[in-house]
Amino acid sequence: MEAGGSVGLVGAGRMALAIATGILAAGNVKPEAIIASAPSDTNLCKFKEMGMRTTHDNDNVVKNCTVLFLAVKPHLLTNVLANICPLVTPAHLVVSVAAGVTIDTLESLLPRGCRVLRMMPNLPCTVLQGASVFCCGSHATTSDADLLKGLVSACGLCEETPESYIDIHTGVSGSGVAYVYLFAEALIDGAVKMGMPYELSKKLVAHTLLGAGKMMLDSGEHPAKLKNDVCTPGGTTVHGLYQLEKGNLRSTVMDAVEAATGHAREVGKRLQPHQGLGQR
Ligand SMILES: NC(=O)c1ccc[n+]([C@@H]2O[C@H](COP(=O)([O-])OP(=O)(O)OC[C@H]3O[C@@H](n4cnc5c(N)ncnc54)[C@H](OP(=O)(O)O)[C@@H]3O)[C@@H](O)[C@H]2O)c1
Known part of the structure; x- marks a missing residue:
């Protein structure tokens, strides 16, 4: 970030804290160069504890930053x-993380010519292992995109994509975190059913998911190849996989991604302002 630049967050909830934590972890911005706002102290106290500035007045944030993150719930954004x-002002780079709020909507609610980025993080940003995508508004530049990538580099993966992929990302990585937890819960329950204590099952399952993800990234292999590598002919794994196939796990998961993506698209349509509303 340029010298004298500072970061503002309007909204100080889970996502704002995850982003601020990542920005601090990247090490290029000092805590006192970050300011966050929210109506109550419920969440702001966590920012204060980490040395960041806080306020109850959103205007203060805008006046004291060059990169402005919008991290309130989508229905409050208008x-x-x-x-x-x-x-x-033209000095601001505005980054919205509000689910479903399109670049068109954001640009119609901001001053004409405003540089806008739309980012879609997921909750593991909280532990600096997020999977985020972002797209550029009509006036945002390559340097704006690079600036965002640099700021959130410690939050995890952050890829620039066309805007049409953002709702798919919501369906696969945003909501996907919950699908994985559901799968994890089922694995744990299976182990408990077979007689293993809950706490040990939970630890083993978390590490199994972590290890499987790391192997996928490190090897670059297709998951089908990695799955086959675990299957000894006639062995235990293929017996387990057969039960998952009988339960239509694959098509059910694909349906889940489709349903969540479709819902994200619907929410986006509902959040579009009436024609002309907010146009400046
Ligand atoms: N959580 C996720 O997994 C996730 C993933 C991708 C995108 N997002 C997006 O991130 C945004 C924030 O979500 P979240 O999960 O962080 O929500 P959250 O934890 O409920 O936080 C919302 C924050 O907004 C503050 N707020 C409410 N009204 C406000 C106002 N008028 N002005 C300024 N701040 C206000 C709240 O204040 P108090 O602290 O006083 O309650 C709170 O700090 C949403 O748009 C969501 O779509 C979230």
Whole structure:
């Protein structure tokens, strides 16, 4: 980030804290160069404890930052932007993480020519192992994209994509975290059913998921190849896999991604302002 640059976060919930933690972990921005706002102290106290500045006034954030993250719930964004819009200047780079809120909607609610990025993180950003994508608005530059990538580099993977992939990312990586937890819960229950203590099962399952993901990344292999590597002919794994196939695990998971992506698209349509609303 340029000298004198500072980061603002409007909204101080889980996602704002995850992003701020990642920005600090990357080491290029000092805590005192980050300011976050929220109506209550419920979440702001965590920012304060980490040495960041806090306020209850969104205007203060806008006046004291060059990179402005919008991290309030999507349904609140229109009102929040209507209030802060007069303070947004050409010096600001605005990054929205609000699910379903499109670049078109954001640009219609911000001053004309505003540089906007739309980012979609997922919750493991909290532990610096996120999977995020972002797309650029019509006035954002390659340097803006590079600036965002540099800022959140410690949050995990962050890839630039066309905007049409963002809702798919919500369906596969945003919501996907919950699918994995459901699968993890089922694995644990299976182990407990077979007589293993819960705490040990939980640890083993978490490490199994972590290890499987790491092997996929490190080897670069297709998961089908890695799965086959575990299957001894006539062995235990293929007996387990046969039960998963009988339960249609694969098509069920594909349906889940399709349903969540479809819902993200619907939410996006509902959040579009009426034509002309907010246009400046
Ligand atoms: N959580 C995820 O997995 C995830 C993933 C991708 C994208 N996102 C997006 O990230 C955004 C934030 O989600 P979250 O999970 O972090 O929500 P959250 O934990 O509920 O946090 C929302 C924050 O917004 C604050 N807030 C409420 N009204 C406000 C206002 N008028 N002005 C300023 N701040 C206000 C809340 O204040 P208090 O602290 O006073 O309650 C809270 O700090 C959402 O748009 C969501 O779509 C979330």
